[in-house]
Amino acid sequence: MSRNLRASMAVGAVAVVIAAIAAVPNAQAAGSADVVISEVYGGGGNSGATLKNDFIELHNNGSAPVVLDGWSVQYISATPGAGTVWQSTPLSGTLAPGGTYLVAEAAGTGGTADLPTPQATGAINLSGTNGTVALVSSTTLLTCRTAADCAADATVHDLVGYGTAVIHEGGADAPAASNTTSVARGADNADTDQNGADFTAGAPTPGVAGPGGSGSPSPSSSATASPSASPSDSPAPTSGPLRIHDIQGSGWVSPQSGKTVSNVPGVVTALRTSGTKGFWIQDPNPDDNPATSEGLFVYTGSAPTVAVGDSVLVSGKVSDYYPLGSGESASTTSNLSVTELGSATTTVLSNGNALPAPIVLSAADVPADYAPDLGGGNIESTPVTPSRSTLDFYESIEGMRVEVDDARVVGPSDKYGEQYVTVRPDQAVTYRGGTQLLGENQVPSGLLEVVPANGANPGVDVGDEFQGATVGPLDYSMYGGYLVAASTLGTVVHHHLAPVAAQPGSAKELSVATYNVENLAPSDPDAKYARLAAGVVTNLASPDVIAVEEIQDNSGATDDGTVAADQTLAKLTAAIQAAGGPAYQYREIDPVNDRDGGQPGGNIRTVFLFNPARVSFVDRGDAGVDRSTTATQVVKEHGEAQVTLSPGRIDPANPVWNSSRKPLVGEFEFRGQQVFVIADHFNSKGGDQNQFGRFQFPDQTSTVQRSGQAQVEHDFVQKLLAADKKANVVVVGDLNDYQFSPALASLTTGTADGSGPRILTDLITTLPVDQRYTYVYDGISQVLDHILVSPGIEDYRYQVVHVNSEYSDQASDHDPQVVQFRP
Structure with a gap:
């Protein structure tokens, strides 16, 4: 890539260079009386070339030997931009009067003839047509990018610009070279400081190594002999055929x-x-x-x-x-x-060479589409096309230095010190500064992971900034796509994003919440319980009913056959009460060991917490029934819907629930009104293809199971409404899918395309678009958690409470949400 991008970055600098040349026509005050650049060739190894390597040749016009230790030859492109740097090859030895000194530079993949034995070897890839070469009495890289500045640099001993180089001596460049021609001085190697007059183009004639170059001249050396290494020196290594x-x-x-x-x-x-x-x-x-x-x-x-x-x-x-x-x-x-x-x-x-200028990434350069739609095909079977997609563009600069300026954080730091920024700051912005997923396979193309190379964790939250330049090579991670391995990190500016606090409901309103507490186990530190409790009391305003997902058993992730979770729940409810909340009671059903997925051994399940001072739980069914495997049924009693088991599970033997949590159904009574709450945790997206990967668009195999789960639950809700069309039904939980997904269409309408009659309203869709998210994953704000209500619930207030997902210091990776309504 990047050649075109670099060229665009250099335009402004080129204008300055041209102006400077007009003011100073002569880059050197006087010709060199001793060592000069006698020949330059940049076509080595190119198509049609005989020689395999580029080269620079020096000649000593003086009557005394010149010690070249600490000198260098340096090269810069014909039209250097603000970020263009000189490249250098160090020299050593002594150049005898009348002697020549051959510097071998980079090799190409073509050519048939080796250079004569060089006295110095470098890796500079000279342009075959246009460029500037300087002989410098130092190994410090030049910084001049104009003829005037180079003329003012006392370390520049000689200089030749050829072709269309903006840096040259005199009123004109030396002629352009080619794959078969070099530019060389005349037979006497005269230096009048007029490149256009002193050099001509012709067949390359690299000198033949001889005595007198790198050491003291021998008595038998001739006036035209080239320098050579002493017999004890090993030949300097040279570039191979590949770059x-x-x-x-x-x-x-x-x-x-x-x-x-x-x-x-x-x-x-x-x-x-x-x-x-x-x-x-x-x-x-x-x-x-x-x-x-x-x-x-x-x-x-x-x-x-x-x-x-x-x-x-x-x-x-x-x-x-x-x-x-x-x-x-x-x-x-x-x-x-x-x-x-x-x-x-x-x-x-x-050592100490200047680094190539980084490619500055911005909205103007990064394509609008993150990935091409290949119908699930492998992008590796297509050519890299940088303008096609972000994946293509980043592949074309893989491993190169890149720079992101004043980057806004869209995904918080995790425990590994990884975070996400956007290079398209106006793209799909959430109301709190994140970047949002607006549709299936619409990964925000500005997304870019940043990982400090020194292992530091900057502890940034969504909306914070890396002010200034963040610079490093572009790498790839299976977890988050392309990333900057930042050797330079912009200054961290914290904007202290305030957590959301829900507005409390009135005494006549029932409040129902959902909260995924991320594998909560008794072994978790008290600090996690305290954070979760504070979130319930302060941010959720102590809801009347909370569906809690990912409650683990008493032994946590230890796979020892334990399924009871009473210790986990006792610790959680005690922490909530200690934080000033109500004395919640709970209902749940222990799963069959290792049958409900999640962290192995953890036996995660959904649980109802409820405030008995505000709402009653209606227990139904024989206490001896195995509720983990027996389905609750809908029946009609006295003109209203009932369930046979409360708490109960929806069709737990159905294969759609294999290795997944079964929905928990509870019947509640609030101010004399019946309310059914269904707590969910559908199967995860584990096993889906990587959204940042080679198959585009990725195959989402987990969708099939979630859609099946949604359909089963839809049919259950439909039975409740058939028994009582005014039934108050609230479906809550971590559905592990987006508001625009087939699974949510199946849940709300009974059809994957959403064409069926709507029996549930997904409340996230009632919010302004920039507020529709409950989770931040890989820097993308998205919806996984939902609250849905039946048609009889019309007067409601719904809030997503952002306390976790946007923050580096999290109690859980999900944000809770709450709905308040009058049944």
Whole structure:
């Protein structure tokens, strides 16, 4: 990618450069009397080239030897932008009078002839047509990006701009080069500080290594001999035939996957010192293909020994690493891969090199669609097309340095220090600053995970900001898609998002709430119970009835056959009372051991808490009945609907409830009025394909079971209404699905497309669109929890109480909600 993006970033800087050139026509005050750049060739290894490598050649025009230790040759592109940096190759040795000095640079994949033995070797990929080369009496990278600034830099000993380079000496550039031509001085290597006059284009003629170059000249050396290394020196390593973009390729999987590659050049941009240890490298000389990334992760397995800014050559085996979930393989996973080098060996060429400028991510650059609709097909079978989708765009810059400025947090920090921001701040904004899911497969394209490389946890909440620049290589995680491994994190600005507090109902209103308390067990710390209790009392205003999901048994996740949860419930109700709430009583049905899904051994279930001072629970049915396996039935008694078991379960033997919680039905009486509450926790989305993965749109296999569960429950509610059309029915709980899903359509209308008669109203749909969420997952505000009411309940007040999901400090991962009405 990114070549086009970089070009757009450079436009403003180019205008400044051109203005500076007009003011200063001559980049050097006087010609060099000794060492000059005598020839430049950037077509090595390109199509039609004979030579495999680019090269720069120096010549000593003086009468005395020149020591080159601590010098360098440096290169910058023809039209440098504000973020463009010079690249450097260090020099050493002594250049004899009349001698030549050959610097080998990057190799291409073509060519048939090696260069003569060079005196220095670098990894600069010179342009074959246009660019600027400087001979510098220092190894410090130049910072000048105009002819005037370079002329003012005393360390610039000589300079040549060729083709259309904006930095050059004199009134014109040297001629453009090509894959078969270099630019070279005349036979006498004269330097008049006029690149246009001093250089001509012709066949490349790299010097032949000879005595007198890197050491003291020998008596037998001739005036035209080139420098050479002393016999004890080992040849400097040279770049291999492949560059990073060749390894990344224009597809989703590397064309070199499974192959061993040698001496891949790059600059170390970041280190990973925990987890899968390694480092990222990036080629500062991109190709012209927007689909090929210039970044690459190098897996070391132990703490990397390189440093950021090292110019390196890396050899190793190319692989496409797929992060795998339990029971997955590379062939079955829905995750995308990360191209990397493993079993790596690294040669450090130089230190302290400037890093390639990061690609700034913004709404103008990131596509509007997160993923293309391929009918469930594998995106890896299509070419990477950066303009098509966010997935394509990010694949095209995988491993490269990126930057996000003034990023708003849309998903809070978790315990691993991971959080989510948006690069499209105006996209699907919730009323509290998150980013919302507005439809099936409509993942917000601005979503981006941020993980600090140093392992710090910034503790941010939704609506907070990383002010300034957040910078690091772009990586991929199976849990949240693409992410910035942030070596630089913007300044954290907390906006202290206030928790929501529900408006209390009147004495004549019944209040019914739902709250998923996330695997609550007796072993959980008292602090969690206290937080949950405060949420019930302060934020939910002590509802009359609460359907609580994910109450675990007395032994928690220990799979020891325990199914009773009385200790869990005693601890919860005591905590609520200690927080100033009512003395809640409860009703529940112990599940059959290990039959209701959830955390293994936990035996999670739904439970009714109720305030006996406000509402009565109507117990029905023989106490000896096994309510875990016996279905409650709807009957009509004295002109009104009743259930045979209260508490009871809806059709628990139906296969739709396999490895899932069975709905809990309770009959309540409030101010002489009968109210049925059904507490739910439908099966989870576990097993669905990754929404950030390679199959688009992803297959959501869990939808079938939830839709079946919804249909069974719809039919039960329909029986209640058939027995009493004015029956007060409230359906609550964690339905694990969206308000626009087929499951909710089946629950409310009995048809997956919503075309049937509506017997339940999903109250989340009555809120303004930007308030429709109960849960924040992977930075996406979405609906999983619901309260639905039958047609007889018309005068109600409904509130979602945001106290958890938007915060890094959570008592649960779900937000509760409450409805108040007069039966």
